[in-house]
Structure formats: structure tokens, C-alpha cells
Amino acid sequence: MMKIMMSESNQTWYETLLTRTQLTNEKVNQAVKDILDNVKKDKDAAVKRYTYAFDGALLPSLRVTEEEINEAYLNVDAQLIRNLKYAKSNIEDYHQKQSSQDFVIERKGVRLGQRTRAIETVGIYVPGGTAAYPSTVLMNAIPAKMAGVKRIIMVTPPSRDGKINPNILVAAHLVGIDAIYKVGGAQAIGALAYGTEEIPKVNKIVGPGNIYVAVAKKMVMGDVGIDMIAGPSEVLIIADETANSREVASDLMAQAEHDVLAASILITTSSDLAQRVQDDINTLSMKLRRRDIIQKAMDQYGAIVIVKSLDEAIAIANQIAPEHLEIMTKNPEEVFDKIEHAGSVFLGRFTPEPVGDYVAGPNHTLPTSGTATFASPLSVYDFVKRTSYISYTKEALYEASSYVIGLADAEGLDAHACAIKVRFDEDKR
């Protein structure tokens, strides 16, 4: 049951929420460290050993074959392909706008600028089991493709029979993934970070995963790039008396069904709405397949908070910096304008969060657990890198020389000063 509380009753109720993802489990850390070390050392042999131990699959080779992809097409619903293509097209339209910004500045004798190129090789982690989502493939691969990444590798854990969910394979084929390997967990992250006989080393790893995957990504960070450390999902809904309680209830449940750690929060100015939402959740959840997960998540991290004003609701939202923010008020745009921190914002009654999860176009890989205060949705920018460049003429360098030499001297770096002086030595001879 969702708790209903008055905003002033407990000012720190959301602290449990923001700290529910801290990766401080020493046992997990040690296990992941061992896995990474072994994959680095024994490569494919270690990967196959762990895949047998954790996934129960004994694999002669890790790479998914063309035949397996063809077979997957025979095993998926024909509608799925139509649906994935519709989503793909909208996701491409949105990410196309995230173009890179090359520029050049010219001043007397000086030319400098910024040049952008795609990252060469990228690895995408896609979870397996019940969390094997084709939408994950689209949302991670499409921005990489649009950035111009040359080689996109996908890893995902196999089931006991050594197979991969056909929906995932079809999605991967549709977006043009270059190679797919049957490996999950920390061993998959190790293989992508350090390379094995079969699996190529990548420059950057993206994609969601469980705690082992998250810890492994953090550990290999620096050896390769990573996107972000994803935590469990959350939605915060700001609603006033104009909102429809069944719609609010449904959206809160859609979030909660992801994971028992997911957080669903309603902040409302209407105590009447609060009561009706609580009732509607109880009624509506009964016919949902994942009602147990929904209930657990709501018991632990769900909350309905009654506030005195929308400004108070906005202040709470900015405190929480939610991954997903739905605004169901009379004037959603006005509220949005005052929102400082949020991953993605859904405006108005007819923009439920699932439309953004799948087909609207913006990325569904979003900063969780309050990290929207400093992090951003996954984007084309995550798949490029910039190089700055500088070119001086002799005259321009001469003009700048007293400043450079002065600063080098102030920092006690006389070889820096020497590098300028030596260019004009001959002039003095």
C-alpha cells in the first residue's frame, strides 16, 4: 500500500530513496574484482567458465551466428518488427538533432578549434532473463550509430540452453549491431574492457545491468569509458486537482513493475486525489501480472505526499532530481520551467511515461537516484570525443611569448619558458 503523508510531517523521507543504490557491498566488490582479474588473465576460458557457472550454459563459441539471427526472425511476432521500426524512426529523428559542434576561431596569426570524431568501438550491455528488453537495444545502439561509431558490439547473457531472447536479436539486427556475444554479468564487462580471443576490446561500454554489472563498470572506468552507473528506476509525479486518479495510479504502477527497488512518488496539492490514487492502485494492480513486484516496490519506496502548493511540490522534485518526472497539472509548462533537475519530463495528461520508454524519441537511458543534478540522458554526445587544435604563426607566437614565459616562470616551469625562447634564439644571433 502506498503511504500517504503530509509534506511537513517527515522532511527526510526521500533520503532512503536517494541512497538506495550505493554500491558499498564489500562481498560484491570482491567477487567482481576476482571475475575481472580472471577474465583479464584467462580471457575466453574464464568467460566460458563463468557463463557455465552463472548462466548454466556450456558454450563452444560465444558469438551469435547469422543462422541464429535468421531463426530469431522466425520466432518473433510480426507486429514486433513493425513496432520496433516505428520506435527506431522516432528515436533517430530525435538523436539526429544532437549534432556535434565543430568550430574554428581565427585571430591574427592564430587558428584554433574543436574537432569531433566518433568513438571507434563501443560495447553495449543488454540484460538477459526477464529484463531482456528490445527497447534497451534501440536506445543504446541508435545514438551510437548516429554518432558514426564504426563497430558496435553487443553482449547479453544466454539462457541455460545457450540461446538469446529472439526479440533482442531481432532488435540488434534492425539497428545494425556488428557482433553479438553470449556473455553477461561482470565477465561480460571484463571481456569488453580487456578483450579476449573472441571478443574485441572496446573503447567505451554502455547499457544497464544488475549490481555486478554496475560495480564492474565502475571498476573498469578509466581503462575504458563508461556511460553512467545506472541505479533502479524512479518516477515522480506532480499532480493537482485536475489530474485523473486512474491515470496517475497507472503511471505509478508502470514504474513500480520494473523492480522491487523502483520508486514511485506522487506529490500532489489535492488530498482528495491522494486518496483516490491510493484506492485505484489497489483496484488496478489486482489484474496486473507483476502485482507482487509492484506491491513490494510501493511498500518500500512508494509515497504519496500532500503539499500546500505547487511551488512546494517543485521544491521537493528539485530535491529528489528524479529520473522521470510527470507533470499533470493545469499548466504543465509553467511547472516545468521551474524544474532544475530531472532526467526526462512528461508534460500533461496524455504523456504517460511508457510513451517515452518506447516510441517518442528521446533516450530512455536516464540519470537515476538524484544524479540528474549533474548527469544527462544518454545521447549522441556520449559516442563522440573532441580534439582541440592550435596553430600559431611565428609573429603570433612572438606576440604571446611574454605572457607564456611569465606564466611559466610563475609556475616554476622553466622548460616551458625555454620552449618559447628557443624559437627566437636564432633571431638574436
Added chain:
Amino acid sequence: MMKIMMSESNQTWYETLLTRTQLTNEKVNQAVKDILDNVKKDKDAAVKRYTYAFDGALLPSLRVTEEEINEAYLNVDAQLIRNLKYAKSNIEDYHQKQSSQDFVIERKGVRLGQRTRAIETVGIYVPGGTAAYPSTVLMNAIPAKMAGVKRIIMVTPPSRDGKINPNILVAAHLVGIDAIYKVGGAQAIGALAYGTEEIPKVNKIVGPGNIYVAVAKKMVMGDVGIDMIAGPSEVLIIADETANSREVASDLMAQAEHDVLAASILITTSSDLAQRVQDDINTLSMKLRRRDIIQKAMDQYGAIVIVKSLDEAIAIANQIAPEHLEIMTKNPEEVFDKIEHAGSVFLGRFTPEPVGDYVAGPNHTLPTSGTATFASPLSVYDFVKRTSYISYTKEALYEASSYVIGLADAEGLDAHACAIKVRFDEDKR
């Protein structure tokens, strides 16, 4: 003495170079973990304890006062202020071009887009002692300022007498830092990440530091944002027979004087140049203050590699993905065009790297140790975060509904499907 080698003689000589920064020292890890835990728990008391233990300074209060800043102005060379202002103006011009990209897409009944806002509070770490550089302050604070960061906090370790290098204080004042605290090392990172009585918690921490600072940044990553894990500095110079050996030698030394771990590498098509550079280093280094550091760095990580062609030189450069790349060839632009990975590129004879360190305009905080394959120079983009937003009309949602419901069903998420269906329930009644 710089080693001269033929490119084919040892294909893996640069591997030591790319791995010289791996943060795998267990003792350091444990020490940093303890410091972070204690700062989190005891806040200012822990910070002051560590500052006394590590820096020898017993401080009643951590914040730098206005009087101390005024005093610093009296203690710096008047020329320094002129030099810093010149650098500041060029750095601002360059970073101004890194504007954020807001956009909106409208299609029938759908409005969506990307909105950018500055990160609210940022902490800048500035090393102390002999590596207390005013240029570090400029390069980290200016992009934050241009992004619109509201509050910029600086931390830097005090000397034994409890004072901060006046050059640093003046630079901080010139760029408009909001508050400066006398604390360094892992304890400074802990204070910024979790907040103390005196030091505010920030949203993101940037700036270079020693191994303790780097490890601490990696550990707090996720609780706050960080820029990158900076390793020791490196320069790679591609030169042909047209290059001047004294200039090449000076630039290699300018890099090496930073740190005994710094790497200076010359890749040249001219064995004649190779020999002359080696000789010139021996001659020129004699009169430099940091000749011992230069010698050690060059012995360990320095190399002069003779290649058969510029294409071979380019291939090696792309393998190493150097932080700084100088191109001193007949046609530098042609070489640059084939460079895939580099932090910053310096084109032609009159663009020695120190001009970029100080005054040209591009940022000098660059990806090290091969991370230029996926990372970029520090920029305005590092101080903003993006929020996506979506707004659908009822008709637009209806049109998208079969796709969303289909994908939700394929993923086994029926509460997601319910969130769409419930919006049209009433229509059916």
C-alpha cells in the same frame, strides 16, 4: 638519456606507457576509503585532523578570508595579473563557442526536445606545493563560469603555516570563485562529495590531483559527478626532416619537467633529427631547474622512435592516443587529418605545447594515458546537464498507442500497457 629505437624493433614499447597510471594499489585504496568514511562521519573534525596530519597545518577555520585574498594581491608580481587576464580572455573566447544545444521537435500533436541547464554547485580541486598552478584555476573555473554554474567552490591544500600560494588565490579571485577552502587530498574530495559543517556538498568535482585524489574521485563517482581520472601528462611529437631539433628537444623537456611519470615521445622519419634531438636534450637540459625530474622521466618513459613513413608515425600516434600531440612536419594539416585520437593537437613549428597550456584558449585539462580514444578535453559541456521533455495530445497518444502497447507486451510489462489503455477507457464507456 632518451632511447632511440627503430619502430619495428619493439612493437610493444608503448604498452608500459599506457598502463603507467592504473590505480590498483590496494594500500592507497584502503587509505582513501578510510579517509572518505571518516570525513563522511566526522566532517570538519576529520578534515582538520587529516590536514594537520598530512599538511602539518593546524587550522581553526578552513575558509580563506577576504583579508587573505587582499594580502595575496600584495604578494604577487604585478605582471602576473596582466598575464592571467590575457589568458582568461582567450580561454573565455574559446569556451564561449561551446554553447549548449537546446532544440525542439514538433510533429502532429507531439512536442519534444532537449533543455540544458548549468550544474548548480561545482567543486574544483587545485593541487598545492610545487604543483600549485594558477593556470589550473583558470582552466577549470572558466568553463564552469561560462556554463552558468551558480556556485564554484575551490579546495587546495595549505602549506605548514596554513597559507595558500598567493598566485592561486589571485587567479581564483580573478575568475570569480565563490569560496576557497584550505584542504587537499582525499579528505578534500570527501568534503566536497558529502559536505561538512563549513564546506558545502557539491554536485560535481573537477580538477587534477595526485593518486589519492584520483582514487577518491573514482570512489565518490556516482554520489557526485567527476570530470575524469587524470593520469600523468604526456606529449607525442611527430616530426620529419624539416623540424628544428632544438625546438623538438625543448618541447619534449617541457613535458618531462612536470613529473617523473610524464612521457615524452618523438616519432620521426629522420634518423638525423633523432640523433640531434638526443644531443640537444643533453645540452639544453643542463641549465634547467628541473633537470633531475626531466632526466628521470625521459629514462623511464621517454622514447625517440624512427619510422619509415609519416603514415607509420600516424599509426603509432593513433595507437597511443596521446594527451598532447605536436605535429612538426612540412604539412601538419595533412597529418592532423589522419589523427583519430588525441586530446589537443599543436600544428607546426610555432605552436609549442606551452602556448596551449597557458594562453591559446583551448582547455589544458585533457584525457591522458590513451583515454583520448573515448574522452575529451574539459569543456563547458562538463558543467551542464540536459533534460529531455515530451508532450503528447490525446490524438497523438492514440495514434502511438498500438506501438507502445505492443512493445510493452513484448517486454512483459503490462502495467506499461495499462498506462496507455487507461487513458482511453472512458471513451469506451
